Amino acid sequence: MSLSVLDQSVARAGVPQDQSIRDTLALAQHCEALGYRRFWLSEHHSLPSIVGTAPEVLMAAIAARTQSIRIGSAGVMLPHYSAFKVAEQFRVLDALAPGRIDLGVGRAPGSDYRTAQLLNPDPRASDNFPQQVQELQAWVSGAELPEGHPGRGIHAHPMGATAPQLWMLGSSGYGAQLAGHFGMPYAFAHFITDGEGCAQALELYRHSFQPGLLAQPAATICVWALAADSEEEAWHLFGSRERARIDRNSGRYGPLQPPQLAQRAYNEGEQAYRQQLRRKAMVGTGAQVAARLRALAQELEVDEVVVITWTWDPAAQRRSYELLAREFALA
Known part of the structure; x- marks a missing residue:
């Protein structure tokens, strides 16, 4: 079983937002040294809690600072953009880091409705998502589009000996079924749901899979997890994430609070959600979290897990990845 990383450049209270971007760069270098397989970056817009808005730009900076780890988007929210322009961006990225680029795409807006309208005023943009995925694959791989397609004869440059690996991302059956139909690798956003x-989504993906980009189905899951040197410390650090999740349910978004300031009075409904959140959370020592990740991977029949970790202190985040790398003997 291999481990990978998803980072969102989370905003932190009392820290300039641009520092979160630089911390993501440092984390990518750290995780490469630890032996992680991939380092993925998310795309969100106009959120005071997540400031990672342009994964393709951040990927270029990471490519220049790393040598072996795969770098990817998790993902590009394709309905906002021209598939051709995305293909060009990722062909350039593949030139910077040949054979190391993952192009993960999703249909969700990654924002609220008003922000999505500013990115693409067409209210039906997502209806064209399947066609965009087909076009994107042709342009990133150098394949020709069908006769009659307006993009036939148009090519995304620069071309090279390698090409970005296209991934479908999702948190519902729609993306799973589309990934299966196109024969693509599929990543389920376990941390969102x-x-x-x-x-169910993984089963739908495998059941609907037809050979396409891949001969056999290949799936991974993106899981939230946090490890620390003691269980007590891990739960203390989890307080920042816990507060953010509870606040989000009532429409309150903001930067991540330091754990010592994250506690507030919760009403009865919030307390019930808090207990449910703690039952499901993968929090503890490195050994405890690793055991739960292995059990989940075995249950879902996946041989790779992508780990996302939020902490207010970047050192605690780096330590969490260190502990898991040691448990899985990544290096």
């Missing part, structure tokens, strides 16, 4: 619907 707290695992709800994950097993």
